[in-house]
Amino acid sequence: MQLPKGVEWAAHCLVVLERLTEDHPVANSTLAEVYRLSPTYLNKHLQALTRHGLLISMPGSAGGFTLSRPASEITLADVVEALEGGGPIFRCTEIRCDGLFQPHSAEIRASGSCAIAAAMWTAEQAWRHSLAAVSITDLAQGVDALSSKNLNEFFENKNRKVGPTL
Amino acid sequence: MQLPKGVEWAAHCLVVLERLTEDHPVANSTLAEVYRLSPTYLNKHLQALTRHGLLISMPGSAGGFTLSRPASEITLADVVEALEGGGPIFRCTEIRCDGLFQPHSAEIRASGSCAIAAAMWTAEQAWRHSLAAVSITDLAQGVDALSSKNLNEFFENKNRKVGPTL
Ligand code: FES
Ligand code: FES
Numbered sequence: 655m656q657l658p659k660g661v662e663w664a665a666h667c668l669v670v671l672e673r674l675t676e677d678h679p680v681a682n683s684t685l686a687e688v689y690r691l692s693p694t695y696l697n698k699h700l701q702a703l704t705r706h707g708l709l710i711s712m713p714g715s716a717g718g719f720t721l722s723r724p725a726s727e728i729t730l731a732d733v734v735e736a737l738e739g740g741g742p743i744f745r746c747t748e749i750r751c752d753g754l755f756q757p758h759s760a761e762i763r764a765s766g767s768c769a770i771a772a773a774m775w776t777a778e779q780a781w782r783h784s785l786a787a788v789s790i791t792d793l794a795q796g797v798d799a800l801s802s803k804n805l806n807e808f809f810e811n812k813n814r815k816v817g818p819t820l
Numbered sequence: 821m822q823l824p825k826g827v828e829w830a831a832h833c834l835v836v837l838e839r840l841t842e843d844h845p846v847a848n849s850t851l852a853e854v855y856r857l858s859p860t861y862l863n864k865h866l867q868a869l870t871r872h873g874l875l876i877s878m879p880g881s882a883g884g885f886t887l888s889r890p891a892s893e894i895t896l897a898d899v900v901e902a903l904e905g906g907g908p909i910f911r912c913t914e915i916r917c918d919g920l921f922q923p924h925s926a927e928i929r930a931s932g933s934c935a936i937a938a939a940m941w942t943a944e945q946a947w948r949h950s951l952a953a954v955s956i957t958d959l960a961q962g963v964d965a966l967s968s969k970n971l972n973e974f975f976e977n978k979n980r981k982v983g984p985t986l
């Protein structure tokens with residue numbers, strides 16, 4: 655069981671957008687260039703972030719993506735939910751009501767959730783809570799000084815060449 | 821991202837084995853009958869539990885599966901690990917060292933783990949710790965009285981018919 659690769663890409667791109675001092679939208683192709691990612695796949699992930707309200711997508715030649723809200727209000731839980739859906743990791747098919755137990759499945763259901771399903775969902779909540787405690791702002795603070803410098807130089811250069819459209 | 825269906829099957833079968841008062845090995849076909857599961861698929865899962873040291877598999881016509889150790893020492897984390905592998909949910913491909921950052925990737929790596937990867941792994945640990953806190957004994961205590969009765973009657977009947985081989 656693995657998260658889609660897009661989670662790493664999306665989280666890193668959100669951190670890049672957080673670190674930009676200028677407030678211009680950044681094109682998909684520019685973000686792809688930063689990490690040398692496939693622009694096609696990256697665009698799919700950025701569209702998912704947009705659909706889930708984490709990014710705003712501006713159309714047109716000066717368009718691109720910006721964060722939809724303060725980076726401190728976007729968490730890793732939001733990123734995971736946008737890219738893999740918010741559904742449970744563990745799906746219970748209610749086998750406790752099958753086979754031998756089928757004749758009294760109504761009573762079993764009435765007695766509450768299956769203890770196995772409940773424990774699995776409690777563990778998932780622990781995972782999601784931990785992800786929800788980490789914002790893009792927190793993560794941006796972890797970027798090393800040399801990488802920050804590279805990033806700034808790259809964007810200054812882009813700005814100089816193409817104006818505010820990045 | 822979802823856990824394989826086998827996790828539900830395997831956890832329930834371990835609980836059934838815990839609840840048996842008699843200490844005979846239980847055949848795959850008998851466990852499949854309890855929940856009306858596919859014997860072929862169930863056997864695959866029980867073999868995985870055996871390979872991971874949660875079950876002992878006894879060969880021969882009187883053979884079958886028994887718990888390898890006290891049920892209080894088998895947890896949901898063990899079941900998940902046996903069925904889906906213990907590898908991380910989040911795989912980091914070190915994109916922080918790609919693209920713009922490639923020229924100083926050695927320095928980046930030397931500065932420690934990526935903050936994004938570290939946060940993802942902390943969340944996974946919270947998930948695995950929560951699963952590790954729940955034993956098969958805990959889960960067996962959650963089985964309702966009517967289901968326990970059905971189960972006992974079923975096994976008594978099997979014993980009566982075929983002797984101690986279940
Ligand atoms: S019935 Fe689904 S986990 Fe128990
Ligand atoms: S480099 Fe892999 S998560 Fe940051």
